[in-house]
Amino acid sequence: xxxxxxxxxNPEAIKASQRARGASEDLVDQAIEADAAWRSALQNFETxxxxxNASSKQVAAAPKExxxxxxxxxxxxxAKVKAAEANANSAAETRDKILxxxxxxxxxxxxxxxxxxxxxxxEVGTKAKFDxxxxxxxxxxxxxxxxxxxxxxxVAGSRFYFLxxxxxxxxxxxxxxxxxxxxxxxxxxxxxxxxxxxEVMAGTGFLGAHADEIYYLPADELYLTGTSEVALAGxxxxxxxxxxxxxxxxxxxxxxxxxxxxxAGRDTRGILRVHQFNKLEMFSYVKPEDAEAEHxxxxxxxxxxxQACELSYRVIDTAAGDLGSSAARKYDSEAWVxxxxxxxxxxxxxxxxxxxxxxxxxRYRTEDGKTxxxxxxxxxxxTTRWLVAILETHQxxxxxxxxxxxxxxxxxxxEVIAPK
RNA sequence: GGAAGCGUGCCGGAGCGGCCGAACGGAACGGUCUUGAAAACCGUCGUAGUUAAUAGCUACCGUGGGUUCAAAUCCCACCGCUUCCUCCA
Numbered sequence: 051x052x053x054x055x056x057x058x059x060n061p062e063a064i065k066a067s068q069r070a071r072g073a074s075e076d077l078v079d080q081a082i083e084a085d086a087a088w089r090s091a092l093q094n095f096e097t098x099x100x101x102x103n104a105s106s107k108q109v110a111a112a113p114k115e116x117x118x119x120x121x122x123x124x125x126x127x128x129a130k131v132k133a134a135e136a137n138a139n140s141a142a143e144t145r146d147k148i149l150x151x152x153x154x155x156x157x158x159x160x161x162x163x164x165x166x167x168x169x170x171x172x173e174v175g176t177k178a179k180f181d182x183x184x185x186x187x188x189x190x191x192x193x194x195x196x197x198x199x200x201x202x203x204x205v206a207g208s209r210f211y212f213l214x215x216x217x218x219x220x221x222x223x224x225x226x227x228x229x230x231x232x233x234x235x236x237x238x239x240x241x242x243x244x245x246x247x248x249e250v251m252a253g254t255g256f257l258g259a260h261a262d263e264i265y266y267l268p269a270d271e272l273y274l275t276g277t278s279e280v281a282l283a284g285x286x287x288x289x290x291x292x293x294x295x296x297x298x299x300x301x302x303x304x305x306x307x308x309x310x311x312x313x314a315g316r317d318t319r320g321i322l323r324v325h326q327f328n329k330l331e332m333f334s335y336v337k338p339e340d341a342e343a344e345h346x347x348x349x350x351x352x353x354x355x356x357q358a359c360e361l362s363y364r365v366i367d368t369a370a371g372d373l374g375s376s377a378a379r380k381y382d383s384e385a386w387v388x389x390x391x392x393x394x395x396x397x398x399x400x401x402x403x404x405x406x407x408x409x410x411x412x413r414y415r416t417e418d419g420k421t422x423x424x425x426x427x428x429x430x431x432x433t434t435r436w437l438v439a440i441l442e443t444h445q446x447x448x449x450x451x452x453x454x455x456x457x458x459x460x461x462x463x464x465e466v467i468a469p470k
Numbered sequence: 471g472g473a474a475g476c477g478u479g480c481c482g483g484a485g486c487g488g489c490c491g492a493a494c495g496g497a498a499c500g501g502u503c504u505u506g507a508a509a510a511c512c513g514u515c516g517u518a519g520u521u522a523a524u525a526g527c528u529a530c531c532g533u534g535g536g537u538u539c540a541a542a543u544c545c546c547a548c549c550g551c552u553u554c555c556u557c558c559a
Binding site for chain 1: 488489499517518519520521526527528529538539540
């Protein structure tokens with residue numbers, strides 16, 4: 051949720067952000083109006099309630115013979131209070147409904163425009179070149195007997211797969227390497243629930259326009275999370291956390307579930323876009339003034355992982371129109387996928403400023419003892435999808451795949467995955 | 471799944487329908503004392519909304535409803551916890 055004070059004091063800033071996103075500016079005016087209406091309804095109610103409280107005290111103090119008359123008067127007042135309260139409540143509801151639709155205020159210097167208007171911040175490494183016809187990850191997975199898509203589909207439907215043998219181990223190796231890196235940088239490992247309550251899912255901002263991306267279990271009123279970010283954001287919900295010793299950092303491991311509604315026909319081949327995968331996610335709670343620096347820290351760790359996997363990649367600053375509703379800025383890093391002749395997203399790191407924390411009511415204590423809304427950030431350190439880039443980049447003419455040096459310790463020293 | 475009990479502030483723990491935002495104890499913080507510390511003593515010590523206001527007012531005692539002029543206190547539902555039984559690893 052956006053900051054109410056900002057709405058009252060500088061609605062133009064919010065409008066400018068909505069404009070950059072290609073979202074509704076009108077919502078901002080509606081919110082201001084609804085806020086004013088709520089405030090006046092609230093004051094009306096509070097005045098009446100104060101009267102009622104006073105008259106109740108009179109009743110209590112009055113001598114017996116006067117009580118009946120006082121109670122009669124109080125009864126009338128009680129009815130008024132009830133109506134005024136209902137009024138104030140519905141005004142608050144109206145206001146909140148509008149407020150929750152307004153997306154996070156973007157950081158001023160990010161590119162505006164849509165998906166294609168990103169800015170490339172850097173390109174790192176050299177794109178893999180082959181003196182043979184490179185196989186795509188599906189072919190490699192089959193040849194090496196490490197990815198079994200056919201049986202995944204048989205068991206669970208399209209966009210499901212089995213990782214087998216070295217494929218399974220490679221994924222675990224990747225997760226473990228990521229976890230080691232994160233742990234070294236002050237992130238606490240956390241294995242998270244993958245089912246969450248509606249309040250948590252809504253609080254993280256995932257139930258907006260893209261709600262149909264999410265699996266929902268109506269019988270239990272639970273959502274399956276598409277990223278451990280959801281559980282990690284909910285972890286400190288309704289808490290006043292201690293940031294006096296620096297940020298709280300978590301490395302969350304979980305399986306992730308995505309319906310991929312609306313992407314029918316896209317990336318249907320292989321394990322690039324699937325309904326279920328594993329991910330190691332960094333998540334930081336920081337003071338708002340530290341958020342941008344933390345964002346760069348997350349990005350640096352992501353790059354360290356990509357480099358450890360010996361991948362060629364670029365980093366982009368996502369345009370406003372392509373940001374999730376909670377993000378004020380998003381850096382993606384995309385690895386070169388040789389057989390697709392393009393970069394594909396491997397990590398995504400968002401600075402959600404105070405937007406998410408305000409919805410989830412996560413605060414911290416400032417130096418002068420007051421409470422303030424924390425800022426939250428998240429970023430990917432490894433996912434199943436990385437296997438695509440790793441396999442394709444490090445393949446050799448005979449179909450074997452060289453394992454990046456940094457990953458070998460996690461695979462018992464194995465250097466190559468070769469066809470049987 | 472069945473039965474009973476319980477859910478109060480950072481923690482423990484009181485609380486007759488009005489005098490309770492809440493006794494008391496501990497922790498924490500500030501101070502006095504001390505060379506320093508401990509002890510002792512004094513004081514402060516929930517969150518949020520509204521408001522120009524750290525004035526006032528309002529709300530919050532698991533959550534949501536209800537009864538009442540008035541509810542932490544009564545009623546209902548739900549959620550959670552504990553114990554016992556059952557069940558199952």
